[in-house]
Amino acid sequence: MSSLGMVLNIAKGALAAQQYGMNVTGHNIANVNTEGYSRQSPTLAPKQALLYQGMILGRGVETEQVTRSVDQFVENKLMQEKSSMLSSQEMEKYMQVLESIFSENSGTSISSMLSDYWNLWNDISNNPSGFSERTALYELSVLMSNQFKSLGPDLTQIQTDITNAVTVGVERINQITSEIGQINIKIVGMEANNVANDLRDKRNVLVSELNEYLNVKTFEQSNHSLSIVTARGCPLVQGDSNYELEMGGSNGDRVKWQDSAGNYVDITNYITNGKLGGLLDVRDRIISKYKLDLDEMAKEFIWSVNQQHSQGVGLEGFSTVTGTYAVTNSGEELGTQDSGLDYYKKISDGNFNLWVYDSSGAAVGSPITIDADTGGTTLFSLRDDINTNVSNVTASITTDGKLKIDADNGYTLGFSDDNANVLAALGINTFFSGSGAGNISINSTIVGNKNYIAAGQIDSTTGEFASGDNDNALAMTDLQYTSMDISQWTCDRVNGNTEGSITTTIEDYYHSMVGSIGIVSSSISRDRDFNEMMVNKLNTLRSSISAVSLDEEMTNLIKYQHAYQAAAKLITISDEMLNSLISAR
Amino acid sequence: MRVANKTICDGVKYNLGNCTQEMYKANETVSTGKRINNLSDDPVGLTQALNIRSALSNIEQMQRNISSGNSWLASSESALTNVEDIISDTKALCVQMASATTGSSQRLSAAGTIQNMLDEIISLANTDVAGNYIFSGSKTDTTPFSSNGTYNGNDNAFTIKIGKDATVEVGSDGDAVFGNIFTTMSNLKAALESNNIGGIQDAISNLDGHFDDISARISDVGSKMNRMDVKEKIFQDINFANTDRLSKIEDADMAEAIMDLKAREFAYQAALTSSAKLMTLTLVDYM
Secondary structure (H helix, E strand, C coil): CCCHHHHHHHHHHHHHHHHHHHHHHHHHHHCCCCCCCCCEEEEEEECCCEEECCEEECCCEEEEEEEECCCHHHHHHHHHHHHHHHHHHHHHHHHHHHHHHCCCCCCCCHHHHHHHHHHHHHHHHHCCCCHHHHHHHHHHHHHHHHHHHHHHHHHHHHHHHHHHHHHHHHHHHHHHHHHHHHHHHHHHHHCCCCCCHHHHHHHHHHHHHHHHHCCEEEEECCCCCEEEEEHHHEEEEECCEECCEEEECCCCCEEEEECCCCCEEECHHHCCCHHHHHHHHHHHHHHHHHHHHHHHHHHHHHHHHHHHHCCCECCCCECEEECCCCCCCCCCECCCHHHCCCCHHHCCCEEEEEEEECCCCCEEEEEEEECCCCCCCEHHHHHHHHHHHCCCEEEEECCCCCEEEEECCCCEEEEECCCCCHHHHHCCCCCEECCCCCCCEECHHHHHCHHHCCCECCCCCCCCCCCCCCHHHHHHHHHHHCCEEEEEEEEECCCEEEEEEEEECHHHHHHHHHHHHHHHHHHHHHHHHHHHHHHHHHHHHHHHHHCCCHHHHHHHHHHHHHHHHHHHHHHHHHHHHHHHHHHCC | CCCCHHHHHHHHHHHHHHHHHHHHHHHHHHHHCECCCCHHHCHHHHHHHHHHHHHHHHHHHHHHHHHHHHHHHHHHHHHHHHHHHHHHHHHHHHHHHHCCCCCHHHHHHHHHHHHHHHHHHHHHHCCEECCEECCECCCCCCCCECCCCCECCCCCCCEEEEECCEEEECCCEHHHHHHHHHHHHHHHHHHHHCCCHHHHHHHHHHHHHHHHHHHHHHHHHHHHHHHHHHHHHHHHHHHHHHHHHHHHHHECCHHHHHHHHHHHHHHHHHHHHHHHHHHHCCHHHHC
């Protein structure tokens, strides 16, 4: 039965529904700038109709639910892309630092110093007895050694900075997972009856932020709580509880996950996305490689210069000479790893000449034979061999395991024709000391007397040497054109580091190393560009689905206002009708 | 597509960000004049540039080596030419002294002249370049000949490098150049003093040989100087080509760079204007 009372009821329901609509619109307008907010809209539906005497009577409107406009697929895709974007953004940031360290714009770049180094040997070959040429070579070598030595710590510093950034990230991750756990409880409680729109938005924002730090997978359970799993299948959130990450390892630079039994799982190498993924990739894959490569280059550079230098002679003989490379065990064969020599691999079977000069300059040469194999020459046997076979010199082993050869008073000594490479491997009559970018220095013998820079060579038959002889300097200048096998590393975070080798000149090795930093860096920048573009596109897509449009909300406002006014009118008219009914009595 | 307020704001931010980034890059190129300002700007070009720079540095060094070698060869040439003149003068004197009409007293006084000439040759053989004796082998700090003609140097001629795998002997083993001349001159002096015409005639034929020998050495020095000149010219050409290549790789085309900057500026201005208009539009204003 239709009645005015029913009309009033309909009007009341309509007023409530439109007011509810205004309410939601207001909520939308208020959250127009809220990150991660999804616009909401009331679903209005006609009330269950009334069947009366074969007639269906409408009973007005009711608000069924408030839905949030969200496409979970787009949300997930956006999170993934954001994760990649932040990864490449972090990488780009640190690559720029790496690039600046290897910058070629300054005159103090290693490459220009290497060119100068060979040029100065040319200058010495043009005037082997000149003092200023020797000093110039020495000064440049000091500069270059320092440059090598500062690059290593510079690279390590970036790695330390990255580890600090990772530590901060891990702290934030733990906060986020703990918050998600708490929200999980609330959602489970609330969604027994309704959809917890705003909490879901909030949880989405947190998951999105978690994605910004590392790669995670999410699963919504049937009770609407969200489970989150990260690298190596380690759960971060399960129901209301969260598992924390922490920094560990001997250097405190590993990311570890702790299970409920207190066992640690090292997930460092398996974090592939987000800021942490990018940071760790730069630290453990990119910078590690260039640190190793720089070291290999320095190692080969030092060796090739020393090997040539040890064949030569300076302007005067040595009264005493001490090696720069120490053995760890004087009883072990020099050509084996057990000897502890940095360059033990370079020693081969062969011999060298040890020349002794008396005060008149008369030379006596003694060949010293080296057997590089097992059962061959040890530092002890070399010392004894020299002492037995060469008069007027005394060989000894210093307390720190270096060979020392002293000439008797009034005598001097020199070396020639070392085809066993043993002198260079022991650091006798060499130019550089050290065996890598971190410890390259000038042999202290040369630091003390630049006349020991070996521009000439001792005549292998007469033992004579002349101050104008530039044979060794000329041979030294040839090294800049000489291709040698230099190790090159490939660093892989999961499979570890592998050593390869390329045949090239020292300079070309460095040039291609600098070039490869540029290539890595530019490809990261390209990735970053692409990821940013993808995020922008997906953001636009997400906005078109979920974001608030004020124009729309204004239109809705008017829509609800008019409907409200009309419903109010309905009441007025019903009232008038009731009045006329009453007054008709 | 539904365009929400966030869509507009995000779009404006992203696009203006891109514009400013590109403008910054374009400005960097214009203000440094270089195409490559970071390793990543053009890594392949950068590697080439590094190789070229090191080649250029090497060539400059080789040019320095050549110029140093040239001063040795020039001194050599002048010393040898003087020696050649002295030999030819000596020969003329010998022909005169070998004549039957010449008396023993004239021969005796000629012996004094020969001694002077010998001294002169020794002095020429002791020529040095910046303190380095050029006829001393590799013992460049040792005076090659004592006043009695004894050789103190060695047979290891001083060599310079004029390129990869290319060396030139610019000094000499003085004994090979002058040793026999000193013997001949000493013998000649003795023959004159002892009035020995046969000895003088022997000297004439020996001097002929020495003259040819020295001439051959002068032309050898000349050909070495030629070789170095040719090498120098080649280096100049390579230098020019490399500098040109380096500039093409490293340097920005300024006209292009400035046009590029202008274009980016224009795009930025346009984006600013349209964004500013777009962002302020709202239905609220009309209600």
